[in-house]
Amino acid sequence: MSDKPKIAMYWASSCGGCEIALVNLHEKILDVDAAFNLFFCPCLVDTKTKDIEALADGELAITFFNGAIRTDENLEMARLLRKKSQILIAFGSCAVEGCIPALGNLVPAAKYFDPIYRDNLTTANPDNIIPLNKSEIAEGSLGIPLFLKKVRTLGQVTEVDYFLPGCPPEPHRIWQAVAALIAPDGPPPKGSVVGVGPSTVCAECRRERTDKKIRRFFRTYEIIPNQTECLLDQGILCMGIATREGCGGLCPEVNMPCTGCYGPPAGRLDQGARMTAAIGSILDLGEVKGLGEKELHGRIDQALGAIPDYAGTFYKYSLAGSILGGREKL
Template identity: 30%
Template structure:
């Protein structure tokens, strides 16, 4: 716990659609109640630009598809006491992992050469290098809690966070499932 007796929470998204963060925001007025119990110390939803040294709960959305995603997942595992894999992309790779059935070079050619009419070229600047295969979060780092769903509902996220706040081990399968 942090010194303010609030749980510190960090979130980020990797390769995915950010729909899980939208579900987080769908807690609507419950966010006010949640704000009394947690401090969001790092997230695309807040201004903080640096992941603190020590965070109580880390929430990762999306799959690991690039060097950048892998760096973020490793940093979250290093700095977060408890790590949550949020959504089907984080839990099993989901849509981003559909490219795993193809060679990466074929995927790149299709996306950046075959389907482009103006200056077809594979990007090589300011774009994170793609990994050969897409992996779920637990394919690279240890995960403590898995919340499936595409996206998980605001109610499921609310349930899991409240269980953690109360010091209980959440059972996400009681409130969500894959694709729900």
């Protein structure tokens, strides 16, 4: 049995990209292996939940928890791993901000299955069957996790020591976070956001930004962007101005707008509100004096016509952790 400190990595409601990011440490993963014993990781290690339950409280040195809290199983594992871990890290956008799963907070949980099992044109389901929490079959009783009323972040259901955002976190940022945790002078203050920079993605972006006003937004297929000019200045909705620095500006580097995966900048509680304020400061509606309310609304709708899904654009990664959180009544 290894005497190295035990660490764990768990996925809740997530896609598996965070595990890929860990592997993308490349040769540095050998340094992680030299320092720690990866005791629990459902994607990589055949340890079971019962093995975690058998550990003494705090026996895990660090747990990297990725994924949002969407099911009762996610909630149970979050609380179990908190109990067994000295340090619990919300790893990736789903755990930190809710990410894509949290867009489910815009509809009641009872409606989650409808587009898949009832309304999908390619699904034949004449008996209107949807998955049940428990089903009885000849071999016995089958149970699947129960969807909770709302998707929540890890920090909304248990105490979190550190937050490492990104969808997924960039490998060099993961290494920075690990190095900070094992540094001789001690880890950062609890509650810190680690593996990030102090500003926004704009600080990492090499494109030239001006104070240009824009009359309309374009979807990415409607325009071939200039290679050196700020995408937002060209009318392409780029969330970089409302997103925390940390990714290296990878998307703008290849002519794609930032979609906001590192969450709101330091000091900002709501990424969508930050982006809405930014749009209000750069949108040029032309001469509006004398316009009636209907005409003014028409100009705004025309200018914003390339944003068909406001929630999915401004809160793609951050809805659960935002001030809104989702629909007020589900």
